[in-house]
Amino acid sequence: MQIARDILLNSYRSMRTIREFEERLHTEFATGEIPGFVHLYCGEEASAVGVCAHLGDSDTIASTHRGHGHCIAKGVEVEGMMAEIYGRSTGVCRGKGGSMHIADLARGMLGANGIVGGGPPLICGAALSHKLLKTDGVAVAFYGDGASNEGTTLESLNLASVWKLPAVFVCEDNGYGEATGASYACAGTQKDRAAGFGMPYFECDGSDFFSVYDTAGEAITHARSGKGPVMLHVHLSRWYGHFEGDAMSYRASDEVAQQRMKHDCLSAFRARTTGAGLLDGATLDTIDSDTRSRIDDAVQAAKAAPLPQQEDLTRDVYVSY
């Protein structure tokens, strides 16, 4: 598929932004300044970006506890995200949600989610809204191989098919549900699960932007055209633990190093686009350095931002009460 230059540049910028954001969080978390849990998306960038490249603000996504990548790919501002992760009142959720609950409904981002399998039912509802309100939008549930076994996910595959919803179920299969391998925890195959619900199945290599972009394009077009839901199975690898501080004793000692060396979506993207003469290295270098500065500024701004006030504790529980 021929991809327009601006899409290539935006996609690269988005992937680089996710990488930079997550690597920086890894460093900053170690200093002890970031409260709570943080789950990093490093290594999986091409999945979020390759899928969201086909979506606009009027489309909806639901994410997972590993949600920073989906947020950035869907257009949520990194400054607000960083402030949120630092628990500041300038955060995108005013410091009330944190890493696991970043949401931006104006961007069609229905929230990261602290509950494994929390998103797929919500996405059935968002898809129903698109269908009944005739928005031409689609709703996309990102969920992991771990969540693929949750009853909520399996029920949602059924409901979406029964109601013929414009829904896309993106199974991001990084091989681990927390510390347990998918080879142990997932019976059968994702492909057979899709078939079991009468749903078209697509799969792609999540370390290759072009594989994700092309396949997601086909899958999303199917859902958007009113033919019903689809499953997109993305094979990928996470480069850090389930959460920050996870020693990853369940993984072979060189597994992540091998992934970083051989399956880095950013290096592969650069090699392919510069090799084919689509983009030049200097342009990508500029994006790299701009991104680094932007994340650095976001961290500095977050650290300097005001903390929530006492009155924020009881605000926004209800619209009215």
Add this chain to the structure above:
Amino acid sequence: MSKKSFRQAINEALRQEMRRDPRVILMGEDVAGGQGGSSGVTDAWGGVLGVTKGLYTEFGPERVLDTPITEASYIGAAAGAAATGLRPVAELMFVDFVGCCLDQIMNQAAKFRYMFGGKARTPLVIRAMYGAGFNAAAQHSQALYPIFTHIPGLKVVVPSSPYEAKGLLIEAIRDDDPVIFLENKVMYDDEEEVPDEAYTIPFGEANLTREGDDVTLVAFGRMVGFANEAADRLAKDGISCTVIDPRTTSPLDSATILDCVADTGRLVIVDEASPRCNMATDVAALVAEEAFDALKAPIRRVTPPHTPVPFATVLEKLYLPDVGRIEAAVRSVMGYKARQEA
């Protein structure tokens, strides 16, 4: 104005709100019924007890959606639809089934607004049947409103009559927060005068169904009728009671309860929910903390025992609070004599 049953009042509220606002949709198990059946009849049931009968015929399959028997997915879908522009009324059938989908209510719908920094609106209504008295046994008879009341972000409605049900349901549908609307299944055939036009009853404003000087009775849902009957019997013996129907357990009209206790100095709370951490304990704590000096007698709670709801008629009758037990509780607080200081 005409006599309508509790069932008709709810059906009319849904119909009028669906006519008024095209974003209002219904979903649930057999809210129409008959999809995929061999008779070809649609709207076969209109809800398992016929509450939504005829709405499919008027509004069609896009707005009255039968669901598979998968509570987690469709209650979650209702939450997701509410956050993205629709105003769903989802029917959970028996509230006991919340065990299958509590995450979608407790961790998703209830928390969107707070977790997302005030940016979300989730105009969702979840209707469900509650209550014992139907020989429906332990998994189809519970009065679980305290569980929802405990969860910040939810509003909880327990209507006590057809008139109340219509006005409170319309209010619930127009409300921008998630609302749990609980219908006592034993009351569906109760009748009273209900206006034909749409009207709303605000949340958090208690209704005084009786006014008296001696004892304040606070009762919820079906228990309001029992409390009224007990009050009428006691009046014949010269004991006058105030009966408070709080209408909603969240928000709770604390001010009215405290005002009435300040006047009467005695409090009996009637609650169909299991006794531990129920509304009776909540109201008792409120009064003990805020109106201790007004009390002339200990607070009494009339509740079921701490058991599952039994099946056999004789046991179920023993389980439920009744008029006699309420009357006895009132007489006991009236007869209370404080021990004299030695």
